[in-house]
Amino acid sequence: xxxxxxxxxxxxxxxxxxxxxxxxxxxxxxxxxxxxxxxxxxxxxxxxxxxxxxxxxxxxxxxxxxxxxxxxxxxxxxxxxxxxxxxxxxxxxxxxxxxxxxxxxxxxxxxxxxxxxxxxxxxxxxxxxxxxxxxxxxxxxxxxxxxxxxxxxxxxxxxxxxxxxxxxxxxxxxxxxxxxxxxxxxxxxxxxxxxxxxxxxxxxxxxxxxxxxxxxxxxxxxxxxxxxxxxxxxxxxxxxxxxxxxxxxxxxxxxxxxxxxxxxxxxxxxxxxxxxxxxxxxxxxxxxxxxxxxxxxxxxxxxxxxxxxxxxxxxxxxxxxxxxxxxxxxxxxxxxxxxxxxxxxxxxxxxxxxxxxxxxxxxxxxxxxxxxxxxxxxxxxxxxxxxxxxxxxxxxxxxx
Amino acid sequence: xxxxxxxxxxxxxxxxxxxxxxxxxxxxxxxxxxxxxxxxxxxxxxxxxxxxxxxxxxxxxxxxxxxxxxxxxxxxxxxxxxxxxxxxxxxxxxxxxxxxxxxxxxxxxxxxxxxxxxxxxxxxxxxxxxxxxxxxxxxxxxxxxxxxxxxxxxxxxxxxxxxxxxxxxxxxxxxxxxxxxxxxxxxxxxxxxxxxxxxxxxxxxxxxxxxxxxxxxxxxxxxxxxxxxxxxxxxxxxxxxxxxxxxxxxxxxxxxxxxxxxxxxxxxxxxxxxxxxxxxxxxxxxxxxxxxxxxxxxxxxxxxxxxxxxxxxxxxxxxxxxxxxxxxxxxxxxxxxxxxxxxxxxxxxxxxxxxxxxxxxxxxxxxxxxxxxxxxxxxxxxxxxxxxxxxxxxxxxxxx
Numbered sequence: 001x002x003x004x005x006x007x008x009x010x011x012x013x014x015x016x017x018x019x020x021x022x023x024x025x026x027x028x029x030x031x032x033x034x035x036x037x038x039x040x041x042x043x044x045x046x047x048x049x050x051x052x053x054x055x056x057x058x059x060x061x062x063x064x065x066x067x068x069x070x071x072x073x074x075x076x077x078x079x080x081x082x083x084x085x086x087x088x089x090x091x092x093x094x095x096x097x098x099x100x101x102x103x104x105x106x107x108x109x110x111x112x113x114x115x116x117x118x119x120x121x122x123x124x125x126x127x128x129x130x131x132x133x134x135x136x137x138x139x140x141x142x143x144x145x146x147x148x149x150x151x152x153x154x155x156x157x158x159x160x161x162x163x164x165x166x167x168x169x170x171x172x173x174x175x176x177x178x179x180x181x182x183x184x185x186x187x188x189x190x191x192x193x194x195x196x197x198x199x200x201x202x203x204x205x206x207x208x209x210x211x212x213x214x215x216x217x218x219x220x221x222x223x224x225x226x227x228x229x230x231x232x233x234x235x236x237x238x239x240x241x242x243x244x245x246x247x248x249x250x251x252x253x254x255x256x257x258x259x260x261x262x263x264x265x266x267x268x269x270x271x272x273x274x275x276x277x278x279x280x281x282x283x284x285x286x287x288x289x290x291x292x293x294x295x296x297x298x299x300x301x302x303x304x305x306x307x308x309x310x311x312x313x314x315x316x317x318x319x320x321x322x323x324x325x326x327x328x329x330x331x332x333x334x335x336x337x338x339x340x341x342x343x344x345x346x347x348x349x350x351x352x353x354x355x356x357x358x359x360x361x362x363x364x365x366x367x368x369x370x371x372x373x374x375x376x377x378x379x380x381x382x383x384x385x386x387x388x389x390x391x392x393x394x395x396x397x398x399x400x
Numbered sequence: 401x402x403x404x405x406x407x408x409x410x411x412x413x414x415x416x417x418x419x420x421x422x423x424x425x426x427x428x429x430x431x432x433x434x435x436x437x438x439x440x441x442x443x444x445x446x447x448x449x450x451x452x453x454x455x456x457x458x459x460x461x462x463x464x465x466x467x468x469x470x471x472x473x474x475x476x477x478x479x480x481x482x483x484x485x486x487x488x489x490x491x492x493x494x495x496x497x498x499x500x501x502x503x504x505x506x507x508x509x510x511x512x513x514x515x516x517x518x519x520x521x522x523x524x525x526x527x528x529x530x531x532x533x534x535x536x537x538x539x540x541x542x543x544x545x546x547x548x549x550x551x552x553x554x555x556x557x558x559x560x561x562x563x564x565x566x567x568x569x570x571x572x573x574x575x576x577x578x579x580x581x582x583x584x585x586x587x588x589x590x591x592x593x594x595x596x597x598x599x600x601x602x603x604x605x606x607x608x609x610x611x612x613x614x615x616x617x618x619x620x621x622x623x624x625x626x627x628x629x630x631x632x633x634x635x636x637x638x639x640x641x642x643x644x645x646x647x648x649x650x651x652x653x654x655x656x657x658x659x660x661x662x663x664x665x666x667x668x669x670x671x672x673x674x675x676x677x678x679x680x681x682x683x684x685x686x687x688x689x690x691x692x693x694x695x696x697x698x699x700x701x702x703x704x705x706x707x708x709x710x711x712x713x714x715x716x717x718x719x720x721x722x723x724x725x726x727x728x729x730x731x732x733x734x735x736x737x738x739x740x741x742x743x744x745x746x747x748x749x750x751x752x753x754x755x756x757x758x759x760x761x762x763x764x765x766x767x768x769x770x771x772x773x774x775x776x777x778x779x780x781x782x783x784x785x786x787x788x789x790x791x792x793x794x795x796x797x798x799x800x
Contacts, residue, residue, distance in 0.1 A: 044724030044732045075720055077733065077749045110717025111750035223703040224624075225718070226725035303623040303703060303787075304795055311796030317510025318625070320475055324444030325626035332444045333477065349477045350511035387703075388796075389789050395704055396711025396788075 001157055002134050003168035003197035005030040005239035009132035010145025013124035015116055016070025016108065025067045025145035026091065026128050027193050032061030032101065033237035036206035038213050040230035046074035047084040048104040049229060055100055059202065063097040065193055065233055066090075066125070067105040067146050069174070072189060074110045074228040083114045090122045094129050105231045107148055107174065107189040139172075146174045146191055149394055154267040160198075160256040162249035165242040169196040169256055173264040176222065176273045189227040190217065192264055198253055199238030200245065208254050209234050216261035219293070220383045222272040223391070224301035232261075269383040274390030277309055277362075280383055281369045287376035291328045295371060296382030298326035306387035309367055314358035316344040323371060330373050338370040401557055402534050403568035403597035405430040405639035409532035410545025413524035415516055416470025416508065425467045425545035426491065426528050427593050432461030432501065433637035436606035438613050440630040446474030447484040448504040449629060455500055459602065463497040465593055465633055466490075466525070467505040467546050469574070472589060474510045474628040483514045490522045494529050505631045507548055507574065507589040539572070546574045546591055549794055554667040560598075560656045562649035565642040569596040569656055573664040576622065576673045589627040590617065592664055598653055599638030600645065608654050609634050616661035619693070620783045622672035623791070624701035632661075669783040674790030677709055677762075680783055681769045687776035691728045695771060696782030698726035706787035709767055714758035716744040723771060730773050738770040 002008065008027045016023035037056050039049045055062075066087050073080050088102040106114070116124075132138060143153045155172040175190035200208075213232060234257075245253060270278045281299050283292040299305055302322040308315035316337045324332065333348035340361030344353050361367070367386075402408065408427045416423035437456050439449045455462075466487050473480050488502040506514070516524075532538060543553045555572035575590035600608075613632060634657075645653060670678045681699050683692040699705055702722040708715035716737045724732065733748035740761030742753050761767070767786075 040725075042721065042724035043728070043730060044720050072717075075717065075732070075745065075748060075750060077747075110721060111745065225702050225704045225721060228721050228724060302625050303791070304625045307792050307795035310792065313797065317472075317475065320444055321442065321510060321625060321628050324442035324628060325440075326443075328443070330443060332475070345475065345511065347477075348475060350475060387792060389792050391703070392707050392710065392787060392789050392792060395707035397713065 001168065002139065002170050003195050003240065005197055005237045006195045007132040007134055007138070008142040009128055009138045010141035011124065011128045011131060013116065013121070015068045015114060018070065021070065022141060022145040023068050023070045024124055024128060025142045026132055027065040027142065027195060027235070028095065028132055029063055029235055029237040031237050031239060032063050033235040034200055034202040034205050035062040035103065035233065035235050036202060036209040037231065037233045038209055040227055042226050042228050044075065044228045046072050046106060046229040047076055047080035048073055048106045049231060050081060051084045051088065052103045052231065052233070055103060058100065061101065062103055062235060063101045064091050064095065065103045065105065065235065067191060069107050069146050069148050071106060071108040071112050071114050072110045072229050073106040073114055076111065076113055079113060086118050086121065090118070090125045094122065094125045103233055105191050105229070107146060107191055107229055110228060143172045143174070148174065148189070149176045149273050150174050150271055151176070152271055154264060154271060156260055156263045158256045158260050160252050162242050162245060162252060165240060167196060167198045167240045167242055167253060169194065169260055171260050171264050173268055175268045176271045189229040190268060192217065192232040194232070194234040194260065196234065196236045197238065197240035198236050198245065199240065199243055200236045205234055205236055208257055212258050212261045215258060216265035219296070219381060220265045220269050221297060221300045222269065222385060266383050269385050272385030273394045274388040275385030276388050277386040278366045279309055279369060279385060280381055281371070282379065282381050284370060284372045284379050285376055286373050286378045289378045289380055292378050292380030293382065294328050295323045295326045296380055298322045300382045300384035303387055306384070309362060310386035310388045312359050312362035314339045314342060314344055314355065314362060319369060319371060320345065330375050334374045336372040340367050401568065402539065402570050403595050403640065405597055405637045406595045407532040407534055408542040409528055409538045410541035411524065411528045411531060413516060413521070415468045415514060418470065421470065422541060422545040423468050423470045424524055424528060425542045426532055427465040427542065427595060427635070428495065428532055429463055429635055429637040431637050431639060432463050433635040434600055434602040434605050435462040435503065435633065435635050436602060436609040437631065437633045438609055440627055442626050442628050444475065444628045446472050446506060446629040447476055447480035448473055448506045449631060450481060451484045451488065452503045452631065455503060458500065461501065462503055462635060463501045464491050464495065465503045465505065465635065467591060469546050469548050470508040471506060471512050471514050472508045472510045472629050473506040473514055476511065476513055479513060486518050486521065490518065490525045494522065494525045503633055505591050505629070507546060507591055507629055510628060543572045543574070548574065549576045549673055550574050550671050551576070552671055554664060554671060556660055556663045558656045558660050560652050562642050562645060562652060565640060567596060567598045567640045567642055567653060569594065569660055571660050571664050573668055575668045576671045589629040590668060592617065592632040594632070594634040594660065596634065596636045597638065597640035598636050598645065599640065599643055600636045605634055605636055608657055612658050612661045615658060616665035619696070619781060620665045620669050621697060621700045622669065622785060666783050669785050672785030673794045674788040675785030676788050677786040678766045679709055679769060679785060680781055681771070682779065682781045684770060684772045684779050685776055686773050686778045689778045689780055692778050692780035693782065694728050695723045695726045696780055698722045700782045700784035703787055706784070709762060710786035710788045712759050712762035714739045714742060714744055714755065714762060719769060719771060720745065730775050734774045736772040740767050
């Protein structure tokens with residue numbers, strides 16, 4: 001269920017070449033909202049990312065997010081930026097919102113211009129304005145409109161009980177390929193939009209989002225490819241009526257945001273292009289958190305490891321090989337590895353484990369890998385999926 | 401043709417589980433030779449790598465390299481190191497070489513012990529001793545014995561005319577998966593052995609090898625996975641009779657080594673697991689050489705880019721996206737990209753190129769990609785291959 005004061009929806013405008021595909025989504029707050037965003041750290045940033053960064057930097061309140069699929073509006077130069085601004089201004093005009101109060105996001109093919117005339121775009125937005133709402137149907141339509149190679153709708157919500165009432169947080173995410181978000185505060189093609197009726201100032205919201213992304217979206221990789229368009233935006237409109245949160249209540253809110261972003265992030269890995277399995281890689285007892293993340297991400301992006309899991313092969317050797325090249329100093333003779341719950345490697349030596357038992361556990365849809373370095377007290381979890389024939393099929397023939 | 405004073409060969413010893421597969425190779429110099437080596441920089445180094453590093457550090461002359469396929473002898477602890485030493489000592493005993501004068505290398509599955517009794521190994525070496533030679537047949541047998549998923553024999557030779565005669569350099573390489581060598585002087589599973597009858601001291605040889613590897617083996621990636629066993633060893637026995645080389649002749653020798661290593665390195669990319677295409681990525685006009693290499697390697701390891709090329713899709717967007725996340729500062733609005741000779745991207749903007757022309761050029765076996773940053777004067781070439789269904793097939797079912 002959506003938080004108070006938000007209406008959302010999605011429609012087909014023709015921006016996507018795919019016949020009948022919904023491609024335009026709107027997330028609207030009745031009253032101006034605090035906003036926070038994290039965006040791709042790639043040097044090559046898509047036009048909507050550049051626009052959002054500019055607008056968030058200026059500060060102030062925001063009324064809506066407009067997003068499209070089918071075209072990333074990346075590597076489109078000045079015309080691209082103008083097009084992104086036009087997307088925002090079509091919404092601003094249609095709803096009579098303040099200029100500069102709308103944020104935007106795009107996903108799809110890189111290097112193509114948004115192929116829609118401003119008049120047609122405005123007409124689409126006007127039409128969509130009449131079709132946004134608070135129902136489950138509206139949620140579904142909004143998320144469908146931002147999906148590309150995604151195979152299922154990824155959305156979630158959570159309720160937080162605070163002293164003076166209830167706060168709702170709702171979030172959605174799209175992304176199945178070019179997924180390895182590496183984002184940074186103002187300044188993921190994973191798009192995620194989070195709406196809440198909490199009352200919270202933008203600066204605090206920004207900090208909460210950045211910390212939360214580090215433990216969720218930044219711990220997910222499908223193919224190691226960071227996109228030009230990765231975007232997470234949060235709008236907080238304060239309409240819960242609970243007022244400014246006490247420290248204790250703020251902690252509760254943060255916990256809820258963390259829970260939601262983690263669920264959304266995991267759902268991205270579960271819907272990885274061609275994925276047959278969801279893989280959780282836990283790296284334990286490292287000297288630093290950074291060490292744990294580096295090893296997790298190196299294993300998660302190893303094509304050899306990912307194809308082994310696709311083949312239900314408990315090939316821990318590929319996990320330790322990936323760990324070894326992660327750029328982290330550790331003693332290989334202390335390392336333990338568990339694959340699918342089977343202890344395969346102990347203190348740097350292969351164990352004589354049951355290949356059959358391992359195979360059976362790797363035939364499940366969810367696989368847990370644990371790498372224990374015994375070098376310190378830090379831990380981190382990284383989420384990914386296997387690498388299948390379908391990944392090659394989907395990506396060998398995506399653009400044409 | 402082999403340089404003077406070298407005899408080589410290969411046989412089946414039973415070390416590989418694959419029925420009938422040759423798995424034991426010997427590269428022997430009649431007289432003790434100068435030696436140089438570069439090895440994986442992975443924190444997880446296979447036992448033979450550890451042994452070689454120790455032995456090369458001690459210095460002195462070397463008489464032979466013994467190598468096996470079928471078992472990487474990696475993550476095998478103290479027993480593994482003992483096994484690697486035993487491989488060397490079996491050769492030392494059989495040939496009456498000095499203790500410590502033999503180097504070793506292994507490739508194959510990680511985490512398994514060399515499953516051969518010392519007596520049987522010694523018998524195999526004795527047998528092989530009678531079968532090494534200088535003929536083309538011996539070259540082929542030696543290379544066959546170190547191959548794993550390789551589909552063709554990769555060897556080459558070159559002759560250098562120097563003032564007082566001729567120097568021969570011969571080299572071979574194996575490797576088709578877990579290829580992204582990152583090696584460093586005494587301290588890939590690509591194995592390469594280079595033999596020359598030049599007279600040259602080990603220290604100079606080491607420097608020449610390190611520089612040469614940086615422009616060849618270190619510019620190749622099949623899957624981004626650096627191995628625990630990557631090894632390049634050069635033996636120089638001085639039997640050409642040309643004596644110590646003048647500076648001008650040394651330059652000629654270095655040029656020849658560079659030519660040979662580049663050819664061997666490219667052949668590795670051409671034989672990438674499941675590869676249908678060889679890809680050369682030239683990154684031009686960067687501020688630093690490091691920048692060019694970083695961008696080249698990031699594009700070369702992007703699964704999205706590699707699957708696009710497999711699909712003969714001139715998806716330059718994936719190339720620029722990879723470049724953008726390489727960690728190099730550049731102005732995206734200055735970048736040009738050519739794929740298969742087709743100018744697809746100019747000054748940060750997509751060109752309206754002929755998709756048909758691009759497709760035709762991408763259907764060829766060799767694809768050239770040029771990324772021009774227009775930011776400086778440095779250049780670098782990186783070599784890789786496409787990512788096909790067969791990559792997934794080969795690696796989803798490698799170990800079992």
